[in-house]
Amino acid sequence: VLFAPLTFVLPPPANAKQHASAFQFFFGKLQHIGQFSLETFANQLSLAKVEHHGSAGAVRTSRLLVAALLLNRRLCSFPIVIIEGVLIFVIVSNIVVAEIVVADDEMSQLILLLLVFWSGLHSLISLLLLLLTARSSGSKRLSANMGKSKEAEEKRINKELANIRSKFKGDKALDGYQKKKYVCKLLFIFLLGNDIDFGHMEAVNLLNSNKYTEKQIGYLFISVLISENNELMRLVQQNLKNDLASRNPVHVNLALECIANIGSKEMAEMFAPEIPKLLVMGDAGDTVKQSAALCLLKLFRTAPEMVPMGDWTSRVIHLLNDQHMGVVTAAVSLIEALVKRNPDDFKGCVSLSISRLARIVTSSYTDLQDYTYYFVPAPWLSVKLLRLLQNYPPPEDTTVRNRLAECLETILNKAVEPPKSKKVQHSNAKNAVLFEAISLIIHMDSDPSLLVRACSQLGQFLSNRETNLRYLALESMCLLATSEFSHDAVKRHQETVVTALKSERDVSVRQRAVDLLYAMCDRSNAEEIVGEMLTYLETADYSIRGELVLKIAILAEKYASDYTWYVDTILNLIRLAGDFVSEEVWYRAYAAKTVFEALEAPACHENMVKVGGYILGEFGNLIAGDARSSPSTQFQLLHGKFHLCSPPTRALLLSAYIKLVNLFPEIREDIIAVLESDANLRNSNVEIQQRASEYLSLARNSTQDVLATVLEEMPPFPERESSILAQLRKKKPAVEDAIRVRGEKQQQRPASGAADGAAASAPIAATPASGGGGGVKLQGDIAGAESNTDSDLLGLDFGGSAPAAAAGGGGAGGGSVDLLSSILDVGVSSSSSSSAAPSAASGASAQRKTVVVGAGASGSIVGEENWHKFVCKNSGVLYENDILQVGVKCDYQQSSGRIVVYYGNKTPAPLAQFASVINLPDSSLTNQLGIQVKPVGDRVGASEQVNESSEMDSATFFQHWKQLSQPEQECQKIFQAKFPMDAETTKTKILGFGFSLLSNIDSNPANFVGAGIVQTKSGNIGSLFRLEPNQQAQMYRLTVHSIKPGVSKRLCELLETQI
C-alpha cells in the first residue's frame, strides 16, 4: 500500500481480557466521558471536532482521537492520523514503530503507555529511540515541535529563522555544508507556508560551489523562491552561463533545468542562441539533449522571437528518429511548439512521426522495455506524436496516408482486445492513446469508416464502469457529432446519453451529457432532446441550470418546426426555471415588460390586451420593482382598456385581476372595487357576472395562502392559449430553421434597354418595414399590428413604393426588386422608379449614373438616404439588417448600365426558397432574379446614364462654358454644405459622380472645375460645372452648364445632396 505507514494497524490483542482491560485503562483516563458506549463516543468525537479551537479543545480532541483509534480497531481499519495542531503518527506492526508528536506531555505519556501495554516491553527500547529521533534531529525536530499549536509553531519558526539569520550574518564564515543546510531549512520553512525574505544571496553563493549537492540546493532555492525580476538574477545568470559551458554533463543539466524552471524573458535573450547547439550537437549526452529540448521549448514559449531559427531547425525534426526514446519524447514537444508557429517549415516531421508511430503501435510490449507502461508501448510518446499530427491536414501522399490510417486502425483494434492487465493504469494508458487517436481522426475528418468506428468505440465507453471514461467519451462524442460523417452514428447513442443525464452522480459528467445532447440535436430529434432536457431541468444542479436553460432555448428556436411546440417549450422553460433567479429570469420579465410597453401604446389591439392580461397576471410581479410599472400602474393600464373590450376579453381580464390580487395584496381594494361594480357584478353577460362574483368572494374572504394556491402560476393552458397562439404564430418569425440558402446567394439583375424618350434609371429604394424583424419574443405580434405592408410581418420587409416622377415629365418606369422568402415572408420590395426626364421632349434626361433620379419618392427616408449614396459611388450596401444584407454594384458603358444586386445571408443557416422579383409597376414586368438578363421593356428600361469625364484645357473649358451660358442651360445654386468642407473628400465625390476635375483652370485654386458627358441612348449631353466653396460661411456655390437645360438643373440638384 502506498503511504502505508499512515495506515493505523494495531496488532491483534493477545486475548480478550487484555483487550477489555485496555479499554478500562483508557477510559479511566477519560472520566469526563462517563458511561461508555459506541454512540456517545462517536458523538463526543464529532463534538470535539467542532469545538476544536483553543488548546484545551486540542487536548480533548487528541484524547478522543486516541480513543477513536482504539475503537476503530474494533470497527474497521482506519487510516488516520493527522489533525491540525495535533500530530499523531502511529505505525504499529509486529514491532512497534511509532512517531508521536502530541500537544501535551500528558498525552505523549498516555499513548506511550498504551503502546507499551499492547506490544510488550521488548519493543519499548526501539520506541523510545524513535521518539528521541523525532524530538531531536534536524528538520524532524522542527516539525516535531510544530505540533503544539499555531502560536507555538510560529514561535518555533521565528526562533529558527532568527538562528539562521544570525548564522548568515555571523562573523564566522560558514562552510558550504552549513550554508547548504541553512538554505535547505529556509526552503523547508517556506514550503510550510511561511514567507522568506532572506537567504537569497547565500543560495546564489551555493551555485559557485564545486560540490554537486550544494549547487543543486542552490538551484532549487532559486527555482522555487527567486522571482524573475530579482536583482540577484544577473548573478544567477552568470552562474548558469558557466555551468552551461561546463564539461561536466550533470552541471549542464542542472543549469538547463534551472533555466527551464524559471524561463524568464531575460534568460531567453541570453541562452536561447546557445541551447540549440546542445540539442543537435552529436556528442551531447542523451540526458542533456532531453533537457535542452524542453528548456528551449520553455524559452520559445516565453519569447519566441528570441529563439533564432536557423540551421538547427532543419535538424531538429530528425530527432524523431533518435534511438533514445527519452530524447524523442522530449523533442516531440519542442517540435510541436515550433510547428504551431510555422507549420510549413516543418512539414517533413509528418512522415517521420507517422513512421515512428507505426513502429510503436506495432511493437509488442516487450520491445520497448522500460518505455512500456503497464503493457502499453510508449503511451506518452504515442500521444505526443498523435497530437503533433493534429497540426497538419491529412497527408497528401497516399502511402503515408495509408500508413497513418493503418496506425489508427491498429489503435482502434487494440481497444477491443481483451485487456492485458486489470490495473487501471493499463486501461488508462491504452485509452489515453485511443482518445488521442480519435482526436486525430476527428481533426482529419476525412475517413468516414474510422469516424464511425471511433464513434462506436466511444459508445461502449458511455456505459463503462469508470466515471473518467464516461466523462471523456461524452466529451469526445461532442466533437464527433460535428462531423457530417459521424453525426448520425452519434445520434444512435442518444438513449444512453439521456440515461447518463438522468443517472450520473457527478454533476460534471451530467454537464458533458447535456453538451453532447446539444451537439447531436438536429431537426429529427429536437423535440425528444429538448423534452429530456426540460425534464432534467426540474432536478438539475443549480450550477448548470443557467447554461441548460440557454441551450434549451437555443435548440427550441433553432429546430422548431411547429410553433405551438416552441411556445410550449419556452413556457415550460419559464415555468421550470421559475425560481431559478439568474439572468434567465429575463425571459419572463422580458415578456411582462414587453407587453406592458405594448399596452402603454394609446391604441392597441384587443388581442394584445388579452395577451397582456394573461402575462401580467402571471408574471407582473417581475416588473413591479420598476416604478414605471408599479402594481397599480399595471392594473390601471389593463383596466384602462377594459371598457373597450369585448365580453370574452373582459372575462379574461377579470381573471388577470384576481391574479394580481394574489401578486400584489396592496391593490386588492382597487380590484375589489372593480369586481363589485354593477357593471361587472350585474353584467348581462353571464360569464362576466359569474367571474366577478366568484372572484369577489375569493378576494374578500380568502387568506393569502388560499389565494396563493388557487392562483398559482398557470401551467400551460393549451386550449385557450391556442387561439392566442394562432394569432401569434402568423406574425412571428418562424425560426431560422426555414432559412435554407447556404452561404451567399448572389443575384444579378442586369437591366438594359433603350429608352427612347425618357431616360429612366432604376432606382433602388429600400425602405425598412415599419415592423422590423420580430424575434421569437412576443413583440412579433405587436410589430405585426403596425405593419401596413402586405408582406408578412416578420421579415424584413423593406418595400419602398415607387417614387413618382419628380420633374414631372416623361414616362416613368419603375422597377422594383422584390424578394420574397416564403417562410420568412421576407418581402423586400425595392422599387425603382424611373425618373422622368426633365424635359420630356428632349428625351434625354440628365440622370446620374445609377439609378435614381427618381423623384418624389414616397419611400421612407431611410431608403432615400441609402440610394443617395450611389450618386457618387458605384457600389455599396443598400440595406442591411440582422438577416440580410443587400449590396449594389453598378457599372456603365456608354448609355447602358448594369446593376448587380447582391444578397448576403447573415445568418448561420441557409435561407430557403429565396426568390427575388423585379417589380415594375408600370409595365407589370416581373423579372425573376435567378434568371439572367431578361430584357426589360423599353419604357422601363433603363438607360442608365453615365457621365463620362472629359479632359480639356483652360481655354477649351471657358469656350464651352461660354457657349453653354444661355439662361436655360445654366443652373446655379448656393447652398449650405451638408458635410465638412474637406477638399480631398469633395474631390473624391466629384470624381465618383462622374465628372473629371480640371485643375489650373480656375484662378482660385480652392474652386473645383470640371466637365463630363451624360450619355443617353439618344445622344450625349456635355456638361460643365464649377464649384466654389466658401469656408467661412460653410456654403457652396455650384454652377452647372449643360447643353440640355433640364440636365443642368438635375445635375445641380444631385450634386447638392452630396456635398
Add this chain to the structure above:
Amino acid sequence: MMHFMLLFSRQGKLRLQKWYMAHSEKMKKKITRDLVTMILARKPKMCAFIEWKDLKIVYKRYASLYFCCAIEQSDNELLCLEIIHRYVELLDQYFGSVCELDIIFNFEKAYFMLDEFMLGGEVQETSKKNVLKAIAAQDLLQEECEEPKSLLEELGIVSTGVA
C-alpha cells in the same frame, strides 16, 4: 503543457508545489486555496477531471495525499493521471513505500525527481529506470562530496556542536 502540480494532504496542507507558469506568490496562494477547497469537497468515485477556468484539473488521491495537476485543453487527461501515477511510483521506489512524511522531510528529493521526470511542463523521461538511475547518480555525487556521518549523529542523538 502542464501549468502546475500540487500535492496536499486531506487536511488541506500543501506538501509540494511545482509551477510551470510564472505567477505571483499571492496568485499561487489563491489558486492553491481554491483548488484545495474544491477538490477536498469532492466525493470518491467522482470524475477525476474538472474544468477550471480555461484549464483542466486532473487529480488523484493516494492515501492521505492528493495530487492535482492543471493541464491545457488540448492535453490528454487520462495520460495526466498516469503522469501522477508514474511520479508516485518513482517516489515509492526511491523511498521504499513512500509516505507523506517522506515528502515533507525530503522535499528536495521529491523536487529533483520531478525535474528528471518532467521539465517545463512536459514529460521528459518516462522510463522509471532512467529517472531512478539519474537520481541514484546524484546521490552518489552527494556521498562523494560529503563525509559520512555516524548513524547516531544523523539521528541527532549525538550532537556535533552545530545546532
